[in-house]
């Protein structure tokens with residue numbers, strides 16, 4: 001018996017209104033077009049001949065940059081990157097990437113939280129892999145294992161590529177979990193978790209799916225009792241024309257049909273070069289009154305999205321070496337994002353992905369860059385916090401002190417204070433802190449292992465979460 005999802009009448013009426021559009025992203029896929037000189041003529045200079053030679057030598061070797069992370073860029077992003085080194089660095093493969101391949105195959109042990117393929121159930125929230133690509137690919141991608149279709153070892157010893165979420169399985173899982181929570185008086189009898197009320201559509205980038213597929217997810221999730229849908233996307237930077245009338249009409253129709261369901265766009269701008277207009281000398285263009293001019297596609301898409309008061313638009317970004325480890329750029333980005341009507345959510349320290357040393361900024365430096373970037377910003381412009389995704393959950397890098405703490409051995413060079421913001425397994429842990437002696441070179445938690453001073457958050461005594469895999473046959477029987 002297999003699971004099937006049959007739309008309700010209300011859901012089907014919404015789906016019947018969806019209109020499709022054909023998009024001209026003009027994507028260049030892989031390095032082959034540059035190796036074989038098949039890329040459009042004006043794009044060929046994106047890689048110098050020296051770069052082509054160096055990358056070609058690595059092809060098929062252990063250091064093949066495309067095996068680590070596929071190469072992809074849109075015409076829109078390429079055009080803007082002509083005037084931006086940070087944007088070039090974001091999408092251009094470099095031989096440096098594979099010098100040190102240290103890192104985790106499954107950053108954050110994500111698969112520990114997966115009861116159904118394609119779903120990570122984290123307390124009240126579910127993160128879904130709905131697609132395994134984006135319109136372009138960031139070299140530092142924290143989902144490189146999904147996008148490069150790598151074989152991942154699960155906790156039970158099995159090895160397989162990460163699979164994508166399927167509507168019937170996800171809907172059946174949500175309904176079953178939430179029915180058990182309700183029967184348990186607000187807590188799941190086995191895991192103690194609360195209602196699964198929020199879903200994050202992720203991947204890959206959900207905005208590469210067509211309107212019908214997105215609408216099918218939205219309708220099915222709303223009918224399953226989900227209260228809030230988040231969409232994690234970098235499409236606003238890679239191809240803002242995707243936020244066109246057909247998509248916005250579909251959103252409006254969804255809201256008209258399911259007004260109780262919240263909708264949140266989590267954008268991913270790394271740098272203001274991705275959305276601000278530049279003059280021929282590469283300087284940002286300013287209006288007479290001092291504000292910056294946005295590029296036409298980005299301003300149109302952002303204005304349309306934020307004008308829908310029933311949804312929220314927030315930006316979050318990791319701080320990555322040679323891309324946005326620049327407090328002046330981050331200050332402009334935070335000001336402009338707030339000015340246009342969106343919010344600044346998280347800055348992240350880079351994750352422990354394979355080859356993270358090529359991309360990550362030391363944790364303490366990231367904290368300094370972020371704090372420097374917020375000098376001169378108003379209270380409403382500086383809502384963003386610096387977070388690092390520990391295996392245990394999102395953790396704020398709350399403070400880095402410069403001075404020794406008198407009487408505290410190990411604190412002679414100052415301390416770093418981490419605060420647990422989210423714990424996917426157990427909400428009561430939230431708010432607990434961990435204090436470590438400083439290590440200016442630290443890029444990941446293991447660089448602090450020998451200098452833990454206080455750890456009520458348990459960041460250094462972590463034991464992996466065990467999530468029971470759901471038996472889909474059983475689920476199908478129960479759902480029928």
Ligand code: SF4
Nearest residue numbers: 134137138141204234
């Ligand atoms: S947009 Fe996100 S998921 Fe896509 S390549 Fe960039 S970091 Fe990875």
